[in-house]
Amino acid sequence: MAKNNVLQTFKTEISKIASLDDLLLLETKYFGRNGVLNAQLKNMKDLNAEKRKALGKEMNQLKYKILESISKKRQEIVSFGQKNTIDVTLPGKKYASGSLHLVTYAIEEISNIFEKIGFIRMSYPEIEWEWFSFEALNMPKDHPARDDFETFYIQSPTNQKYGKMILTPHTSSGQPREMMRLGKPPIRMINIAKTYRPNWDASHVPMFHQFEGLCIDKRINITHLKGTIDFFAKEYFGQDRATRLRPFHFQFTEPSFEVDITCDICAGTGKVADGTKCRLCKQGWLELGGTGMVHPTVMKAGGLDPNEFTGWAFGFGVERVMMMKPGVGLNNMRALYDGDIRVLEQF
Numbered sequence: 001m002a003k004n005n006v007l008q009t010f011k012t013e014i015s016k017i018a019s020l021d022d023l024l025l026l027e028t029k030y031f032g033r034n035g036v037l038n039a040q041l042k043n044m045k046d047l048n049a050e051k052r053k054a055l056g057k058e059m060n061q062l063k064y065k066i067l068e069s070i071s072k073k074r075q076e077i078v079s080f081g082q083k084n085t086i087d088v089t090l091p092g093k094k095y096a097s098g099s100l101h102l103v104t105y106a107i108e109e110i111s112n113i114f115e116k117i118g119f120i121r122m123s124y125p126e127i128e129w130e131w132f133s134f135e136a137l138n139m140p141k142d143h144p145a146r147d148d149f150e151t152f153y154i155q156s157p158t159n160q161k162y163g164k165m166i167l168t169p170h171t172s173s174g175q176p177r178e179m180m181r182l183g184k185p186p187i188r189m190i191n192i193a194k195t196y197r198p199n200w201d202a203s204h205v206p207m208f209h210q211f212e213g214l215c216i217d218k219r220i221n222i223t224h225l226k227g228t229i230d231f232f233a234k235e236y237f238g239q240d241r242a243t244r245l246r247p248f249h250f251q252f253t254e255p256s257f258e259v260d261i262t263c264d265i266c267a268g269t270g271k272v273a274d275g276t277k278c279r280l281c282k283q284g285w286l287e288l289g290g291t292g293m294v295h296p297t298v299m300k301a302g303g304l305d306p307n308e309f310t311g312w313a314f315g316f317g318v319e320r321v322m323m324m325k326p327g328v329g330l331n332n333m334r335a336l337y338d339g340d341i342r343v344l345e346q347f
């Protein structure tokens, strides 16, 4: 082969090579004992000193060019391989995955439980008129909950009928709103929403969530209320839990109760294994929230005839029930809203 052609041919050949094995074969083809380059030197001994020197120099340059492009090709093949092969023996890369907030999970779970027994999920304004939160719920002007220590007031003009604007302090305002929305029973509402009160300690935060159940129809009575609350408690906390209604007072229900659930530590006995008092509940029961039969005045405010319909309502705190769930192990409500990633990523 003429010397000029050696480089040309080599360039064409190497351009077609894609594997290290083929590259090695090509290298041997050029540099092996009987290779292309040695063949070029075969007649060297017949040349005079000057020509020999010139040929030697030329061959060295050729060798250098070929070696250089072989090593460049080798690097290309290796780095292409690194980019395009999967080494199944390497430990996998773990991507950080986000998750929903603990309270969002609790809201989903609560909605699903009530959906199973035909309750419709609703949410009503977070900025609400006093009337829906208080008057319509039979809470007179001088009721302590209306104090500005208990409720956030918005600087707004006062409406003649509806009063001032407030940040809704409880989901009970959803009761008259739902009665008005539907116009007539049957009503089975579960209103889950943000609620606001100016408190800040281990079991209170100024923005929290409540879920409000409302059931109104002809001949609805306390047994339906007890059955529904029991169903919720067993679904959410576990089939071994029981509930009780304890007489209490609320303006918007008559009769009114607080709902208690058996403590999961002492199983409702108030005593732990060694016979001592349960430190969590002291007497076997934990408080869930408030409930009762809808007051006739509230029915009327919602546009319904209390002689024709009866109903019940309850209001529980989402954060509260979630923190009472066995295994959650959270004893400070503020930790939910501090936004500390070390807390949130545990759930």
Ligand code: DAH
Pocket (backbone or CB within 6 Å): 169, 170, 171, 172, 212, 213, 250, 252, 253, 289, 290, 291, 292, 293, 313, 314, 315, 316
């Ligand atoms: N709204 C009450 C609160 O925030 C809870 C409540 C009590 C709701 C009794 C009700 C009820 O529907 O019947 O403390």
